[in-house]
Amino acid sequence: MTEGPTELELRRRHLKSQQSTLQTRRSNAVCVRRAYKRYGTKDHPNVILEGLNMTVPKGCIYGLLGASGCGKTTLLNCIVGRKRLNAGEIWVLGGKPGSRGSGVPGPRIGYMPQEIALYGEFSIRETLKYFGWIAEMSSQQVDAKLEFLVNLLMLPDADRQVKNLSGGQQRRVSLAAALVHDPELLILDEPTVGVDPLLRQNIWNHLVEITKHGRKTVIITTHYIDETRQAHLIGLMRGGYFLAEESPEQLITQFGAESLEDVFLKLSVIQNMGKRRRSSILHGVTDSIPIPAGAVNEAAVLDDEVGEISGEFGDNISTSSRTARRVSIAPDATVETIVSEVPPDDEPDVHWTEYLKVIKPSHMKALIWKNFLWMWRNIPVMAFIVGLPVAQMVLFCLSVGHDPKNIAVSVVNNEINYPMERCQYKPGCNATYLSCNFLDYVVHNYSIILKYYATEGEARRTVEKGHSWAMMVVPYNFSDALRSRIENGKDTPEWDLNNTFIDIYADKSNENIATFLTRDLYYGIQDYAKSYLRECDINPKVFGIPVKFERPIYGYGEPDFTDFAAPGVILTIIFFMAVALTSGAMLLERNEGILERSLVNGITGTEMLFSQVITQFVVMFGQTSMVLIAAFPIFRLTQNGDYTLLFALTIMSGLCGMCFGFVVAVCCENERSATYMALGSFLPIVMLCGIIWPIEAMSPYLKWISDFLPLTQATESLRCIIARGWSLRVPVVYYGFLSIGLWIVIFLTISILFLKFKKG
Numbered sequence: 001m002t003e004g005p006t007e008l009e010l011r012r013r014h015l016k017s018q019q020s021t022l023q024t025r026r027s028n029a030v031c032v033r034r035a036y037k038r039y040g041t042k043d044h045p046n047v048i049l050e051g052l053n054m055t056v057p058k059g060c061i062y063g064l065l066g067a068s069g070c071g072k073t074t075l076l077n078c079i080v081g082r083k084r085l086n087a088g089e090i091w092v093l094g095g096k097p098g099s100r101g102s103g104v105p106g107p108r109i110g111y112m113p114q115e116i117a118l119y120g121e122f123s124i125r126e127t128l129k130y131f132g133w134i135a136e137m138s139s140q141q142v143d144a145k146l147e148f149l150v151n152l153l154m155l156p157d158a159d160r161q162v163k164n165l166s167g168g169q170q171r172r173v174s175l176a177a178a179l180v181h182d183p184e185l186l187i188l189d190e191p192t193v194g195v196d197p198l199l200r201q202n203i204w205n206h207l208v209e210i211t212k213h214g215r216k217t218v219i220i221t222t223h224y225i226d227e228t229r230q231a232h233l234i235g236l237m238r239g240g241y242f243l244a245e246e247s248p249e250q251l252i253t254q255f256g257a258e259s260l261e262d263v264f265l266k267l268s269v270i271q272n273m274g275k276r277r278r279s280s281i282l283h284g285v286t287d288s289i290p291i292p293a294g295a296v297n298e299a300a301v302l303d304d305e306v307g308e309i310s311g312e313f314g315d316n317i318s319t320s321s322r323t324a325r326r327v328s329i330a331p332d333a334t335v336e337t338i339v340s341e342v343p344p345d346d347e348p349d350v351h352w353t354e355y356l357k358v359i360k361p362s363h364m365k366a367l368i369w370k371n372f373l374w375m376w377r378n379i380p381v382m383a384f385i386v387g388l389p390v391a392q393m394v395l396f397c398l399s400v401g402h403d404p405k406n407i408a409v410s411v412v413n414n415e416i417n418y419p420m421e422r423c424q425y426k427p428g429c430n431a432t433y434l435s436c437n438f439l440d441y442v443v444h445n446y447s448i449i450l451k452y453y454a455t456e457g458e459a460r461r462t463v464e465k466g467h468s469w470a471m472m473v474v475p476y477n478f479s480d481a482l483r484s485r486i487e488n489g490k491d492t493p494e495w496d497l498n499n500t501f502i503d504i505y506a507d508k509s510n511e512n513i514a515t516f517l518t519r520d521l522y523y524g525i526q527d528y529a530k531s532y533l534r535e536c537d538i539n540p541k542v543f544g545i546p547v548k549f550e551r552p553i554y555g556y557g558e559p560d561f562t563d564f565a566a567p568g569v570i571l572t573i574i575f576f577m578a579v580a581l582t583s584g585a586m587l588l589e590r591n592e593g594i595l596e597r598s599l600v601n602g603i604t605g606t607e608m609l610f611s612q613v614i615t616q617f618v619v620m621f622g623q624t625s626m627v628l629i630a631a632f633p634i635f636r637l638t639q640n641g642d643y644t645l646l647f648a649l650t651i652m653s654g655l656c657g658m659c660f661g662f663v664v665a666v667c668c669e670n671e672r673s674a675t676y677m678a679l680g681s682f683l684p685i686v687m688l689c690g691i692i693w694p695i696e697a698m699s700p701y702l703k704w705i706s707d708f709l710p711l712t713q714a715t716e717s718l719r720c721i722i723a724r725g726w727s728l729r730v731p732v733v734y735y736g737f738l739s740i741g742l743w744i745v746i747f748l749t750i751s752i753l754f755l756k757f758k759k760g
Helices: 007-027 072-079 126-132 137-154 167-177 197-210 225-228 250-254 260-272 280-288 351-357 361-377 379-399 434-445 457-462 478-491 496-500 511-533 560-593 593-599 606-636 642-669 671-688 700-706 712-726 731-757
Strands: 027-042 045-055 059-067 087-092 110-112 185-189 217-221 232-240 241-246 407-413 447-450 470-474 503-506
Touching: 007 250, 007 434, 027 072, 027 478, 045 217, 045 232, 045 241, 059 072, 059 225, 059 260, 059 280, 072 185, 072 217, 087 712, 110 167, 110 593, 126 137, 126 167, 126 217, 126 232, 126 361, 137 197, 137 478, 167 185, 167 642, 197 217, 225 250, 225 260, 232 511, 241 260, 250 260, 280 503, 351 606, 361 379, 361 606, 379 503, 379 560, 379 606, 407 457, 407 511, 434 447, 434 478, 434 511, 457 470, 560 593, 560 606, 560 642, 560 671, 560 712, 593 606, 606 642, 606 731, 642 671, 642 731, 712 731
Parallel strands: 059 217, 059 232, 110 185, 185 217, 407 447, 407 470
Antiparallel strands: 027 045, 027 087, 232 241, 470 503
């Protein structure tokens, strides 16, 4: 009796099988097993890829075919490491996409997406230079490759800007950008759309040439299904499933079809067939294309599926009105393709120094050059961006914080017989008609316009109709009563005391104007009384309130709201201009596909952010300088502190806004949602950071919240620098620097994490 294999022998066989599977996957350019990718919500899922298996040998042209929306682009994004699978595995060029040392994403891949994904302001030469520098090519190598690609793809003059090219020419430039660095794996998403047949054949001849002797590997998707007959292997996709993966000749022979389009139509019909009776339309379709024996896998038949043959490969043919699960009709995966058989330590060895390489000099060189070139090509836009903060500062200095002018006040002076008698100024120590002297003093020293009326009713109506801001009523014997009050002191009769007051009925619907009017009238009566007493050789100290405000320790004798609000306004302008500029630049790159393409070529999110920080910092430096020049040397706002601290804190505010702009860009999908997010944050920051009103006047709960906002501590710190001249040795000053520095780190960290983990 023969004994079976021992347990040790079984383990050796299993390990050998694992090693063989691993070696096979590393020998292929691309190996996809049990790929599963689901989009949508839990209640309404939209399955893009499910149970998909794919193998692309090295040195092969692989044609990935299928109708629009079947999952081709999603699969390619997973291959280049820009989307993650829910389950399954992908091996690309011997490693897993995204792992350190794999080179994917990176220069080992040449990627041409569906969209153009190029800067319209750049020339063809500049476009290829940018992508060549990312792949660590020298300028001489790029120029040499440029001449070859211009001839191969029949491109116009290399110095023409991309935006001035036709759609077909732009797609050819996009293809050139994928070819320029001579990658090992070339992934082309519909590269021949809009290309004439002669050039299309030229492109295919080049692809065939570069894949000879296993030098390069090409994965290509196309709308022109029959052009892939030149491919070594094709995969037919539909609804997130592979229908077949075989050479074109083998598929045509197996199905007895005249073209690959007929094969795809045939496989689509097979996928849609259920156990129920099919419609006569389906009978007509299937009868025209013979089904090879054994081609239909019973386990792969769709039971009561909503099937559709649509898109580029046929007219819409619905097979049922009810839904069921989808099952691929591609052959079942063998035991070796199960994910669990892959050894856990299959990642390539990476030296510890690789983890210290946060940025690459060649990448930063390309990114910074690209950013500055874009700004140079958009000088009017950049001039507007730099000039807008200055215009905002000028408007603030001209419009906010100044005393109201020409405030109209209605006067009923009962000391004169108006309109028969008019008020006249009596110089010297003249006690006749003191009210006229007082009103004349107010008119000449304050911005008040007096309008006289005979009765209180007429004066009141002017206030009620909005023609004046207050009504003043002077008693009949105001001058006599005031003289009696000065001469008699505590023995002044009650009647005289009551007639020494001028009654004022104000319109306080505008609190600011009412406050300024109250201030001017109070100061006016005190100043006039002191002036009158001096003319009469009486000590002015006998009149006035027993409180004396001396010269302020900081600031001016008269409060100036412009000086109070200026620090917060400066920081807010610089902060939100940086938010708008950086989020707009990032969203432009992402929505045009340029950001995604750069990331596939090996640019990291950290490099992208730091390149934006460097280039936007130059713009922000100019903005800050011009804003501060407009505020202080030109409009002469209060500035008692160190200009170095003032400039440094303002620059840090701009950096904080820039980093917040990165967060807005990576969190939002489009410009509209970014605008909503930026505007939604503007008003809370302005209201709660002590910019337009002291935080001491807030609710205790809001005050606690405001302490943690980005500009609260910075605004108070800048106010202390400007108004008080304090240095960094004072805690309230360096708290502002620490607070805004902490927010810079927080915003940058959030941005980097989003770019790292938010694929696609």
